[in-house]
Amino acid sequence: xxxxxxxxxxEPYKYAVHHSEEDxxxxxxxxxxxxxxxxxxxxxxxxxxxxxxxxxxSWGAVKxxxxxxxxxxxxxxxAYYMHLKHEVKAFKNTIIVPFVLFALYLLYHIITEGVYSxxxxxxxx
Amino acid sequence: xxxxxxxxxxxxWGGNNVSPYGASYGKLMMWFFLISDALTFTGFLxxxxxxxxxxxxxxxxxxxVFTHFPFMHGNHPLLYVALMTFILxxxxxxxxxxxxxxHRMDKKGVTFWLGLTLIGGAIFLGSQAWEWxxxxxxxxxxxxxxxxxxxxxxxxxxxxxxxxIARWTDDSKQVLLLPWREIAGDVTSPYLQLTGQExxxxxxxxxxxxxxxxxxxxxxxxxxxDFFFFITGFHxxxxxxxxxxxxIVFVNVIMGTYQKRGHYEMVEKVGLYWHFVDLVWVFVFTxxxxx
Numbered sequence: 001x002x003x004x005x006x007x008x009x010x011e012p013y014k015y016a017v018h019h020s021e022e023d024x025x026x027x028x029x030x031x032x033x034x035x036x037x038x039x040x041x042x043x044x045x046x047x048x049x050x051x052x053x054x055x056x057x058s059w060g061a062v063k064x065x066x067x068x069x070x071x072x073x074x075x076x077x078x079a080y081y082m083h084l085k086h087e088v089k090a091f092k093n094t095i096i097v098p099f100v101l102f103a104l105y106l107l108y109h110i111i112t113e114g115v116y117s118x119x120x121x122x123x124x125x
Numbered sequence: 126x127x128x129x130x131x132x133x134x135x136x137x138w139g140g141n142n143v144s145p146y147g148a149s150y151g152k153l154m155m156w157f158f159l160i161s162d163a164l165t166f167t168g169f170l171x172x173x174x175x176x177x178x179x180x181x182x183x184x185x186x187x188x189x190v191f192t193h194f195p196f197m198h199g200n201h202p203l204l205y206v207a208l209m210t211f212i213l214x215x216x217x218x219x220x221x222x223x224x225x226x227x228h229r230m231d232k233k234g235v236t237f238w239l240g241l242t243l244i245g246g247a248i249f250l251g252s253q254a255w256e257w258x259x260x261x262x263x264x265x266x267x268x269x270x271x272x273x274x275x276x277x278x279x280x281x282x283x284x285x286x287x288x289x290i291a292r293w294t295d296d297s298k299q300v301l302l303l304p305w306r307e308i309a310g311d312v313t314s315p316y317l318q319l320t321g322q323e324x325x326x327x328x329x330x331x332x333x334x335x336x337x338x339x340x341x342x343x344x345x346x347x348x349x350x351d352f353f354f355f356i357t358g359f360h361x362x363x364x365x366x367x368x369x370x371x372x373i374v375f376v377n378v379i380m381g382t383y384q385k386r387g388h389y390e391m392v393e394k395v396g397l398y399w400h401f402v403d404l405v406w407v408f409v410f411t412x413x414x415x416x
Binding site: 017018019020021023024027028031032034035038039042045046049050063066067069070073074077078080081082087088090091094095098099102103106107110 | 145146147148156164167168171174175188202203204207210215218221222225226227228229388389390393397400403404407410411415416
């Protein structure tokens, strides 16, 4: 640190690799709570997959429910198990923003350019 | 987290030992690797979604394909996949508990939870092998891949039958079901039926198919088989390498490597990879098996 020329001294390089017994207890409680949440969502998904024909809901609505529940599950895994929720803001953005942008870009092309494959099938075969 | 540790300069970023992200180089690089890997899976699943809807009228429904459960007879749609999903979520929980134990420098705890994670991963791999076996070998009844011919659909359109998979209604082999649905994409609408003279002609021009490979698929469109092998295979490769990496770290934990180093960050890094594998399965489960 003695070589630092900044007028404000930067924090020494450190990283949270330890926590106390007390914090450990809290962390474990969060872990198990999240386990029940993930289990509950999976149970709802499977049950819905088996009974949706008998309860008079449209396939479109069921599909949307599946997608929403999946994204919720992904959020809980990334935020709590992969700990991203507690990282610094720059870190979060560096991970989330590029992925979401590229994923949306991919989906956009699949949806808009998809029409060409139908044309190709008619011309080529 | 309250107590932090000043890490050795080898794992630190350059530039006055300041990490703009509050994380080590290794952990950040693991995250960047996971982003690129996630995009590969996004590509796979969007391509799957595209073809699934493009061929929606003749696409098989996963719940009609994966109906087996080990040591049980009869129809149990999705039950086995749900169990596999549960096993993988459970192994994610044991992994995060191993990371937590590492934060307390609890070597015994890390060993225990990481050991359970290894077992969970191995069970999942075994389950996947079992499911591949069943998909490749197919049913006793098999199916008929239709040859050249044309059929008129209820709405008046005429379709070529070449390569279309028709399935038997039951063991008596008297009625073949054509996979066209009255309304494309509506999984509840009934299939067209072939009997009598039409059936004899269809059998003469067609070919019997058992199970699935990359070019034929008893359950429906061959692309369904291709995507199944590529997506679950690519994911399975990740699980396999995850188990191998976890095993190496497990051996290091037992040997006390991380205890000597003063922190268990390596467990956290392989933990990120393991959670990612679970995360991908969450999406595969939804987009391949549920919708």
